[in-house]
Amino acid sequence: MMFERLRNLAVTLLFLGILSGCTTVSGPTKNFNPNVIPTAAIPQQASVAETRQVIIQELGQKQGMALSTSGPAYQRVNNLVRRLSQAAGLNGFSYPVVIADARDKVNAMAVNGNTIVVYKELLKRVPKDSELAAVVSHEVAHILLKHHADNTVKNRSVLVGVGASVLGNLATSRWGADTGRLARDIAGTLGQGYFVNSYSRGMEYEADHTGMLLMAKAGYDPRGAISFWRRANQIFGTAGNSAEFLSTHPSEGHRLARLEQILPTALQYYRH
Ligand SMILES: [Zn+2]
Structure with a gap:
């Protein structure tokens, strides 16, 4: 009897623990400051070479x-990245760029915190440089904010896995295998949604924020980010486009609302 009560208590605590994750994950990661573009460091040559292999x-x-x-296509992105790298204080160094032809897939990413990969189809769908700068500066911002080195997402995923399986075992012993x-499954999904994805969503907002300031500093009209996200559905939205760029899903509406708040500050960078 006593054991059963303890077990129920453990189940409740686990649920609370997983759910309370959502109240603690919205804070900024350690390199983010809303008013400052972080100073960039030139990546080690060896890590750039390794990334190339990956x-x-x-x-x-x-x-x-x-x-x-x-x-x-390469020249277009490379010019952009060069201007953004200079704006981030990288004198004489520009992050390497790779153009990938993935047919109709649309994506952009910063790999290992040192190389920018842009899919060809994205370039076709975003002919204006001020809009393309929104995507590319978002990726450069991930590098400047050192998000690649943040293990929190990985650690939280492991925690959710462990939490969900402990909970499953407890439920199995009490109510049988199906309930277990x-x-x-429920604990895993909830945990992933509240505890892990909300954290990586936070990173996306940070990259949007710092990216908008950076593009403005590099001389690209930050209103390009607003018009990019206004038509994001059209850019990413066709069938077969899993849009990994959107994989952690802050909705376009939320992103837009936040970018509109940052715009006045970004415009000051742009006009200087
Ligand atoms: Zn991102």
């Missing part, structure tokens, strides 16, 4: 994408 293996060999580091599985 990109060739993962995108080129495994996913069959054609990769390029020359040509008009259900409890595990």
